[in-house]
Amino acid sequence: MRILHTSDLHIGQIMYQYYERFDEHAHFFRQLEEWCGMYNPDALLISGDIFDIQQPSAAVRDFFNGSIVALHRRFPQIKIVITAGNHDSAARIQADREVWGLADIKLIGHGPASDVLESEDVWQDNFIVEMPSGFIVALPFMSSVRTEVLQSLLDSVARRNIDGRPVVMMAHQAVTGSDITGHNDLGNLRTFGIGDLGNGYDYLALGHIHRPQTLGCPLSDEDDTTTTYPAGVARYSGSALHVSCDEQYPHTVSLVDIDTHGGTVVLQRLRINELRHFYVLPEKGSEPFGSAVEAYVAVDEFCDKKRSGYIRLRFDGAAFAALPSDFIQTIYKKLEITGNEVRFNPQTICENKEDEGAESERPVFELVELQQMTNPLDFIRRTIDSYPELNIDDLENDFREIEEELLKGEREK
Ligand SMILES: [Mn+2]
Structure with missing residues (x-):
């Protein structure tokens, strides 16, 4: 059985509240299409976070529909399986599944309900894709994981799998021990032990963490292009694009x-x-800018030489404090000649060499981060030091209880 595994497309992401990334996603889909042609996999798996937000615009949905339909038209023999991530609306993905089913494309929005084990139903069939070459157990993001339920799915496959076909499971979860470099929004991650996800798959196609990695293997292994493992591998394919400027590692699709x-x-x-690649100016390891003028010169030079990419600037503490009030506007103005091919991250880095401890004078988070925060617990965790009367463990428990109540209510509807 051969699969292409990718995840975390985040289609529709607006970078720095300004730049659309359709052309970057289109560039990604062109490569995916090329690989489908080159390697002819049995299945293409997209393990969650299709969209960047729960209610993507019409243009974003149009782009997604067009890209997947084009892939399917060109390679109708490849089974496409798409699951919802935490960024997606499970209900909206679920609502579209019948229509995509007409093209034999499998969409999974909701995970198994909490009471499935009590029902006599063949509920497992909703999550199992059986192919001549193997089985796929397709699970979306789940805010809580019941090992018995997942194991019941894998057991159901095992009963049908009398001829020893490969078994792949998809999930969109944070697994304990994974490297989360590049995520500033993962404070709210409830992580699961790999054992919580059940036993019996040969390959676990994970989404959620943006750094490509095979669990239990050092990140240095990622330097190799091909590796052979005994069955029972759990892997994050990693995101399609750099979703934040901290993702300074190669992105890959897993074959x-x-x-x-x-x-x-x-x-x-x-x-x-x-x-478009991400750059920090000046490069890390060299002296930060000592004045706005130095930055202006470097930005002009970058526009002239590289012509494309996301840039972020580094200043020393004194220069940062002395930046003119129109500094950001001046930079935007300079980039206009590139037709927005060079894109600016206004979260400038301030490096205070005299006093490394000056970090504490900076705000706890930048505005952009705050606007992207969807979980109130993220905010609380980051500011907890300011509220000595609050106990973070108690709060987390309270939130969990509320969340469980809400979920229960939702299921009973
Ligand atoms: Mn995610």
């Missing part, structure tokens, strides 16, 4: 070959060529 159930998993990392 996975599994010979037989319990056999061998061969992983190839297909390097994604990104349309």
Whole structure:
């Protein structure tokens, strides 16, 4: 069985509240299409976070529909399976599944209900894709994980899998021990032990964490393009694009070959060529800018030489404090000649060499981060030091209880 595994597309993401990324996503889809043609996988798996927000605009949905339909038209033999991530609206993804089903494309919005084990129903079938080459258990993001439920799915596959076909499971969760570099929004992550996700899959196609990684393997292994593992591999394919400027690592799509159930998993990392790269000026390791003028010169030079990319600027403490009030406007103005090909991250980095401890004088978070925060607990965790009377453990428990109540109410509807 051969699969292409990707996740965390975040289609519709607006970078720095200003820049649309359709052309970057289109560039990604072109590569995906090329790989589908080159490697002819049995299935293409997208493990959650299709969209960046729960209610994507008409233009964003149009782009997604167009991209997936084009892939399907060109490669109708490849089974496409798409699951909802935490950024997606489970209900909206679920609502579209019948229509996509007409093209034999599998969409999964909601995870199994909490009471499925009590029902006699063949509920498992909703989450299992059976193919001549193998099985796919498709699970979306779940705010709580019941191991018995997942195990019941895997057991159901095991009963049907008399001829030892490979078994792949999809999930969109944070698993304990993964490297979360680049995520500033993961404070709210409830992580699960890998054992909580059940036993019996040969490959677990994970989404949610943006850094490509195979669980239990050092990140340095990512330097190799091909690795062979014994079955039972859990892997984050990583996001399609750099979703934040902190994601300074190569992004890849995973091409996975599994010979037989319990056999061998061969992983190839297909390097994604990104349309726009991220740069810090001056490069890390060199002296930060000592004045606005130095930055202006460097930005002009960048526009002239590189012509494209996301840039972020570094200043020393004194220069940062002395930036003119029209500094950001001046930079935007300079970038106009590139037709927005060079894009500016206005979250400028201030490096105070005299006093490394000056960090505390900076705000706890930048405005952009605050606007992207969806979980009130994120805010509380980051500001908890200002409220000595509050106990974070109690608060987390309270929130969990409320969340469970809400979920229960939702299911009973
Ligand atoms: Mn996610």
